[in-house]
Amino acid sequence: xxxxxxxxSGILTGGVYALAGIGMSLVFGVMNISNFxxxxxxxxxxxxxxxxxxxxxxxxxxxxxxIMPIAFLFGFMMEKVFINRVIxxxxxxxxxxxxGLGLIMSNTALLAFTSDPKILTTSYSSSAFNIPGxxxxxxxxxxxxxxxxxxxxxxxxxxxxxxxGMALRATSQNREAAQLMGINVAKMSAIAFGIGTAxxxxxxxxxxxxxxxxxxxxxxxxxxxxxxCVLGGLGSxxxxxxxxxxxxxxxxxxxxxxxxxxxxxxxxxxxxxVLLLRPQGLFGKKGGxx
Amino acid sequence: xxxIFLIAILAAIAAALPLFLGENPYIIGIMISVLMMAxxxxxxxxxxxxxxxxxxxxxxxxGAGAYTTMILITLFNLNPLLCxxxxxxxxxxxxxxxxGIVFRLRGHYFALASIAVAEIxxxxxxxxxxxxxxxxxxxxxxSLWGLDLNSKNPFYYGxxxxxxxxxxxxxxxxxxKTGFYLQAIREDQDAAASLGINLSFYKNRALLISAALTxxxxxxxxxxxxxxxxxxxxxxxxxxxxILTAIIGGVGTLWxxxxxxxxxVPLAEVLRSNLLGDALVxxxxxxxxxxxxxxxxxxLAHAHVLVYGIITVLCILYLPKGILGLFRRxx
Numbered sequence: 001x002x003x004x005x006x007x008x009s010g011i012l013t014g015g016v017y018a019l020a021g022i023g024m025s026l027v028f029g030v031m032n033i034s035n036f037x038x039x040x041x042x043x044x045x046x047x048x049x050x051x052x053x054x055x056x057x058x059x060x061x062x063x064x065x066x067i068m069p070i071a072f073l074f075g076f077m078m079e080k081v082f083i084n085r086v087i088x089x090x091x092x093x094x095x096x097x098x099x100g101l102g103l104i105m106s107n108t109a110l111l112a113f114t115s116d117p118k119i120l121t122t123s124y125s126s127s128a129f130n131i132p133g134x135x136x137x138x139x140x141x142x143x144x145x146x147x148x149x150x151x152x153x154x155x156x157x158x159x160x161x162x163x164x165g166m167a168l169r170a171t172s173q174n175r176e177a178a179q180l181m182g183i184n185v186a187k188m189s190a191i192a193f194g195i196g197t198a199x200x201x202x203x204x205x206x207x208x209x210x211x212x213x214x215x216x217x218x219x220x221x222x223x224x225x226x227x228x229c230v231l232g233g234l235g236s237x238x239x240x241x242x243x244x245x246x247x248x249x250x251x252x253x254x255x256x257x258x259x260x261x262x263x264x265x266x267x268x269x270x271x272x273x274v275l276l277l278r279p280q281g282l283f284g285k286k287g288g289x290x
Numbered sequence: 291x292x293x294i295f296l297i298a299i300l301a302a303i304a305a306a307l308p309l310f311l312g313e314n315p316y317i318i319g320i321m322i323s324v325l326m327m328a329x330x331x332x333x334x335x336x337x338x339x340x341x342x343x344x345x346x347x348x349x350x351x352x353g354a355g356a357y358t359t360m361i362l363i364t365l366f367n368l369n370p371l372l373c374x375x376x377x378x379x380x381x382x383x384x385x386x387x388x389x390g391i392v393f394r395l396r397g398h399y400f401a402l403a404s405i406a407v408a409e410i411x412x413x414x415x416x417x418x419x420x421x422x423x424x425x426x427x428x429x430x431x432x433s434l435w436g437l438d439l440n441s442k443n444p445f446y447y448g449x450x451x452x453x454x455x456x457x458x459x460x461x462x463x464x465x466x467k468t469g470f471y472l473q474a475i476r477e478d479q480d481a482a483a484s485l486g487i488n489l490s491f492y493k494n495r496a497l498l499i500s501a502a503l504t505x506x507x508x509x510x511x512x513x514x515x516x517x518x519x520x521x522x523x524x525x526x527x528x529x530x531x532x533i534l535t536a537i538i539g540g541v542g543t544l545w546x547x548x549x550x551x552x553x554x555v556p557l558a559e560v561l562r563s564n565l566l567g568d569a570l571v572x573x574x575x576x577x578x579x580x581x582x583x584x585x586x587x588x589x590l591a592h593a594h595v596l597v598y599g600i601i602t603v604l605c606i607l608y609l610p611k612g613i614l615g616l617f618r619r620x621x
Contacts, residue, residue, distance in 0.1 A: 112315075
């Protein structure tokens with residue numbers, strides 16, 4: 001029973017992680033950039049959901065309709081102003097630029113919203129479904145999971161069926177060749193970063209009702225998102241989805257069977273093990289040596 | 291040889307500075323921070339600047355030195371120099387394990403793996419009992435082995451000595467076989483390997499030198515502050531500050547990290563101690579009791595990380611080779 005409980009809550013939490021991981025993986029695939037500001041973009045999503053709830057009295061899940069376009073525009077602009085200028089620079093410069101942008105976001109939030117953690121309490125925050133057999137499923141996590149599935153399905157359709165989606169995938173496969181085929185790769189980069197930001201903010205908004213909201217909350221999610229991407233293969237969207245679920249389950253299992261203090265250590269050890277044994281990830285095609 | 295003379299002359303001037311400034315603990319404190327950051331960043335530069343391996347996890351070695359020293363002293367009251375040696379051993383062990391894992395990887399993967407190792411170290415220290423966990427370790431004994439921990443001067447000279455040693459090693463490396471191998475690895479790993487350079491041997495060598503020096507600085511820091519916890523000595527923020535200092539001064543240059551530390555540490559201090567807010571109030575630009583004045587007083591102390599972020603972004607976009615890189619381009 002304990003096992004089943006841990007498995008189910010792991011999958012539910014993993015869904016939200018998957019969303020954050022997919023955003024990061026898309027950016028990596030199209031732009032070949034590790035976005036170290038991803039966690040802070042999630043933090044912005046958390047605050048957007050919080051203020052939509054406290055100021056506008058919009059349900060956090062409903063507020064996604066507002067948050068996603070705002071975050072997309074924010075990411076689109078961020079790419080246009082900052083990121084695209086380092087797209088052909090060495091990795092370390094790209095990493096440091098996004099680190100710097102992340103520091104600016106988290107510390108501006110620290111100045112504006114203070115370091116007091118905020119809690120978003122909805123009427124259903126602590127309610128749970130009671131499945132016969134003594135298993136509890138948290139209602140907010142269940143809703144988050146279903147929304148995640150919906151968004152992932154829409155994103156997959158977009159990437160597979162629309163011309164913009166195909167152009168994005170082409171850019172991801174081979175930037176130069178895509179450009180030679182007449183694809184505007186600069187625009188694709190901005191779109192990818194916008195989608196990545198929107199997904200990060202959505203993941204942030206989805207966990208806002210079950211997590212404390214703090215300007216530095218993005219930090220721990222950043223490393224988790226990286227682990228998910230590497231597990232699924234950097235740049236592989238489907239891989240990141242599965243990677244998120246795996247990380248969610250691993251976390252829940254290690255909390256249950258080892259100790260919740262050590263769950264992050266288990267995740268990082270897994271991360272290193274994947275880098276060592278299968279650097280291309282579970283689904284990636286490119287090698288880790290690339 | 292020219293560089294060695296320059297190091298010696300500047301070291302002599304730095305060594306004489308406390309005599310002229312008298313016993314002003316505040317100024318000495320800032321100078322210790324400058325020396326420490328310059329030495330940390332120079333030690334990182336050996337691996338990051340010359341071998342081109344951007345480690346984002348150097349806090350692990352700093353923390354290894356600090357924690358080993360503090361634990362050995364509080365438990366066994368060992369001689370501080372022995373404790374430092376212990377710190378070096380622990381840091382080198384972590385470095386060997388890290389090197390075995392991360393040096394197979396390149397680019398993004400290397401940066402990410404170095405963070406993961408540092409985070410494992412940080413979380414382990416946080417969760418173990420003997421490391422004091424979240425409470426950290428406090429050193430209450432103030433007179434250790436004839437060393438008066440209340441005086442800041444020994445630490446000033448200690449940090450200066452490590453900085454000089456680090457710079458001397460760097461200056462020597464630049465002209466030695468190992469140094470040329472490292473720079474070859476930085477420029478093109480595959481070309482270096484095809485010329486017969488043992489990549490992992492030389493990368494590990496650079497990492498071990500860098501980790502040992504960083505751990506000594508950690509030991510000195512622990513004894514100097516007499517209190518350590520994971521957020522002070524093992525945080526990712528520290529690793530990033532070390533890299534930033536090198537970037538702003540100039541990565542892969544001998545003096546870049548020193549220039550970076552001379553700029554960044556006093557700047558952080560001005561913001562942290564609210565000197566800027568006080569100056570604005572004194573100049574009559576902002577009234578102390580007005581909303582703006584109170585806001586500055588409350589928040590400016592936190593703003594130094596924000597300023598770090600802004601400097602990083604500007605530096606990467608407009609000055610990716612750092613301040614010293616600017617001069618080199620003219621030449």
